[in-house]
Amino acid sequence: MSKNIIFYFSGTGNSLKVAKDIATAIEDCELISMGKSHKLSGTYKRIGFVYPVYGGGLPGVVERFVKALDLSANENSFIFAVCTSGSGNAGGLTNISKIIGSKGSKLSYGETIRCFSNYIGLYAMGSDADSKAKAQTQATKQIIKDIQSLAVKPSNKNNPMTLLHGPFIKWLAKRDKAFNVSEACNGCEICSKVCPVGNIKMNDGKPMFLHHCEQCMACVQWCPKQAINVKDKTQDRGRYHHPDITLAEMITKK
Ligand SMILES: Cc1cc2nc3c(=O)[nH]c(=O)nc-3n(C[C@H](O)[C@H](O)[C@H](O)COP(=O)(O)O)c2cc1C
Ligand code: SF4
Ligand code: SF4
Known part of the structure; x- marks a missing residue:
C-alpha cells in the first residue's frame, strides 16, 4: 500500500496533469480514477481529489464518488482537493468541503487552478492552449509545496454559480442526446475507451450514448x-486536450 492516494476525474487532461504532477512530487502515491467506486484499504498520510469544476461545483460523478467513499479509517489523514477551472474561483470546493465535513472528516486544503476552458459544446474555445498549460504548471508548483508541507488552507469561498449547480448537473446527464456522429467515424472505439464513466457502447461500429453522461x-x-459533434455547433471549433497528456494515459488511467 502507498502512503498517499489521489483520486482524479478528467475529460481533457487538465486535471489528470495536475494529479500526476502532485503524485510525482509527493512520491509513493496511487493515482485512481473516480469513474468507478473505490474502497480505501488502509490508512493514508494524504488523500487527494483532483477534478474540473462543472457549473460552479463538482462533476456529478465526483460528488457521488466522494459521498460513497468511506473515510472512517482515515480521520487523521491530510485531505486535499484541487480543482481545475476555466475561470478563477469557480465554486468547485464549496460542495466537497461540505461532503467531507458531513462524514466527520475535514478538508485540510483546497485550491483552484485556472486552466484552459474546455466546454466546446457551449462555446468556441480559446487559441491559447500552450500558454494556459504553462500557467497551469506554474500554479501547480505552489500547490505541491503546500501539499508536501501539509499546509492547512481550507477553502470556504462561495461562488454565486454554485446556486445553479444542482439543476445544471441534472441537465448535463442527458445532454449526450445532442451528440451526433458523422460519416468520418471509422469505428476505432477510442471514444468508448476514453469515456471515464462507460457512457458509450459501440453499436454496429458506431458509438451509442447511454444518457448517463458527465459532459466531460x-x-x-x-x-x-x-466525428462526434454537439448539434451543428462544434464542427468548426477545433479540438483540445492538455498538451502533456496522451490518449494512452487517458485510457490506461481510467
Ligand atoms: C460540462 C462543463 C462545465 C464546466 N463548468 C465550468 C464552470 O462552471 N466554471 C469554470 O470556470 N469552468 C467550467 N468548465 C471548464 C473546466 O472546468 C476546465 O476547462 C477544466 O480544467 C477541464 O478539466 P479536464 O481537462 O481535467 O477535463 C466546464 C467544463 C465542462 C466540460
Ligand atoms: S466516433 Fe468514436 S469510433 Fe468513431 S472515429 Fe471517433 S473515436 Fe473512433
Ligand atoms: S459520453 Fe459523456 S461522459 Fe462519456 S466521454 Fe462523452 S461527454 Fe464524457
Missing part, C-alpha cells in the same frame, strides 16, 4: 476524426 467532452475532444 472526452469523446468529442479525443476522437481522431472529429
